[in-house]
Amino acid sequence: MVKPKKKLQREINDFAKRYNTYTFEPHVTLVGLMYKPKNEVVTRGGEIAKKLKPYTIKLQDLFYIDAYYGCLMIKAKPTPMVMQANKIAQELFVLEEDYTPHLSLIYGNLEANEKKKIISEVGTKLQLEFIVDKLSVYYTGGYVKDWHMIEEYNFSK
Secondary structure, eight states: OOOOOOHHHHHHHHHHHHOOOOOOOOOOSSOOOOTTTHHHHHHHHHHHHHHHHEEEEEEEEOOOSSSSSGSSEEEEEOOOOHHHHHHHHHHHTTTTOHHHHHHHHOOOOHHEEEEEEHHHHHTTTTOEEEEEOOEEEEEOSSSGGOEHHHEEEOOOO
């Protein structure tokens, strides 16, 4: 995971309180690895970080899908560096998955009309841009409240 700015944490916390859902640390996931052994994920995370240099993530429009973990998200612009980071991660983990870079704002089961209302309220205020220079490895099993960081790596400079 790649950690963005504190402003997003405040938004996530506000949404969690407003909609009675879990709060979580803001992140842009490179790959989801729920079924890989911890030691492999930690080792590969370090290898990925060594291959990456700091890059910019630009958050764009809000969107949603009909899924608990896709409740409300912000698209991250799929720049060459963003897509290259995912490619490196997929190669090291021997994965072939479609990748839509995004940052989740709410995990939960909200109705589509409520999601549309939030998108209208938020507008463009979360179209942020930030530099990414670390990769965090998280345990994401069980409930969102049980997620925690296992390791964090600085990118090569």
